[in-house]
Amino acid sequence: xxxxxxxxxxxxxxxxxxxxxxxxxxxxxxxxxxxxxxxxxxxxxxxxxxxxxxxxxxxxxxxxxxxxxxxxxxxxxxxxxxxxxxxxxx
Amino acid sequence: xxxxxxxxxxxxxxxxxxxxxxxxxxxxxxxxxxxxxxxxxxxxxxxxxxxxxxxxxxxxxxxxxxxxxxxxxxxxxxxxxxxxxxxxxxxxxxxxxxxxxxxxxxxxxxxxxxxxxxxxxxxxxxxxxxxxxxxxxxxxxxxxxxxxxxxxxxxxxxxxxxxxxxxxxxxxxxxxxxxxxxxxxxxxxxxxxxxxxxxxxxxxxxxxxxxxxxxxxxxxxxxxxxxxxxxxxxxxxxxxxxxxxxxxxxxxxxxxxxxxxxxxxxxxxxxxxxxxxxxxxxxxxxxxxxxxxxxxxxxxxxxxxxxxxxxxxxxxxxxxxxxxxxxxxxxxxxxxxxxxxxxxxxxxxxxxxxxxxxxxxxxxxxxxxxxxxxxxxxxxxxxxxxxx
Numbered sequence: 001x002x003x004x005x006x007x008x009x010x011x012x013x014x015x016x017x018x019x020x021x022x023x024x025x026x027x028x029x030x031x032x033x034x035x036x037x038x039x040x041x042x043x044x045x046x047x048x049x050x051x052x053x054x055x056x057x058x059x060x061x062x063x064x065x066x067x068x069x070x071x072x073x074x075x076x077x078x079x080x081x082x083x084x085x086x087x088x089x090x
Numbered sequence: 091x092x093x094x095x096x097x098x099x100x101x102x103x104x105x106x107x108x109x110x111x112x113x114x115x116x117x118x119x120x121x122x123x124x125x126x127x128x129x130x131x132x133x134x135x136x137x138x139x140x141x142x143x144x145x146x147x148x149x150x151x152x153x154x155x156x157x158x159x160x161x162x163x164x165x166x167x168x169x170x171x172x173x174x175x176x177x178x179x180x181x182x183x184x185x186x187x188x189x190x191x192x193x194x195x196x197x198x199x200x201x202x203x204x205x206x207x208x209x210x211x212x213x214x215x216x217x218x219x220x221x222x223x224x225x226x227x228x229x230x231x232x233x234x235x236x237x238x239x240x241x242x243x244x245x246x247x248x249x250x251x252x253x254x255x256x257x258x259x260x261x262x263x264x265x266x267x268x269x270x271x272x273x274x275x276x277x278x279x280x281x282x283x284x285x286x287x288x289x290x291x292x293x294x295x296x297x298x299x300x301x302x303x304x305x306x307x308x309x310x311x312x313x314x315x316x317x318x319x320x321x322x323x324x325x326x327x328x329x330x331x332x333x334x335x336x337x338x339x340x341x342x343x344x345x346x347x348x349x350x351x352x353x354x355x356x357x358x359x360x361x362x363x364x365x366x367x368x369x370x371x372x373x374x375x376x377x378x379x380x381x382x383x384x385x386x387x388x389x390x391x392x393x394x395x396x397x398x399x400x401x402x403x404x405x406x407x408x409x410x411x412x413x414x415x416x417x418x419x420x421x422x423x424x425x426x427x428x429x430x431x432x433x434x435x436x437x438x439x440x441x442x443x444x445x446x447x448x449x450x451x452x453x454x455x456x457x458x459x460x461x462x463x464x465x466x467x468x469x470x471x472x473x474x475x476x477x478x
Binding site: 008013018055056089 | 249294
């Protein structure tokens, strides 16, 4: 099982829980596909049309940052995946 | 770190009395307190985050506190910017902050930098300080401050808030930078700021206070500063989470082969127009937009759907944030609209969207002042779930 964490406002935008659990996927590419299926538009918000993650997003798998250029990732079964982007409020 | 003044001496009796509860912490002690009194910290932004950060830094006895901000106090700041009071509305934030901090602790020196930091002044200002606390409210300033901190080799405590969430990052020279975590800002207009999406004031208190804690550890050289960690605060669930990062060898600023070796035009890089957010975008008043709409011109709301649901111009169609090269959705384009009016909350994102539509061949104008101006004009708006 993978748990994908999204910024709360993004989750709200796509009517998704902020923590999304997904069974039976072992790559991020598969995770994006499930997200898109469950919450139409979410996967497309996260990825370019060619499947690459959008450059302003940053990804943490297993509590460690994975440079976007390295996605898609190897096996991520059981991982916590954090999808974040900078915010500027201060 | 610099060492001046009281570091070499002993604490006075009033100082011992004032800082006693801190001095009796064995991890800090008299030596740590003397260090704090000799240190200099720069707080960028006397706003929501800068307020609690500066207050706790002053209370703790950091000897010199610089406050950099070119803004003035607005009444809408007061629910979260606790440095300022009702009587300060209209005053420069740095002046208000200086008065408040002096009242809290006259033993610290507060230096006003009554200006917005930019590439012409940031290095000279930041060079005077040991640690930088960034509580600014724009991506351009965040990347500017980061790049300057890397150039100067200054530790940086950066934080940001939005709605119910906060991010806190601590950087030491050589251990990564803001760009290692966020190499690029979100496309302009796709992430709202606090004025657009709102923020619970107390969230700033939590996150800004955490910034002060991290800065104090760096200044006194005690404890384990949260270097290499991104701390995420979710006020909705009352939880903190931490994820880790390292210096990114491919980072444009602190990587092995940096491509950004001097300060750049951060507004341009972050997609902010040079003079005003609406530069180049034709604008219409609320009344004119109403007349256009009555004559069949579509109103397109360019904010995220969740924002749209919270309140929108009656009859507007949610199309979501508009990226470069965006076309109108088929639902609107199908009406063969020769002109559309773009709408957001304040008229900033709609101006950007209008420019992008125009660049893509769709004639578009922006509602000046956005939904707020529309509502002020007494025109109809809804907060229903229309458009779901």
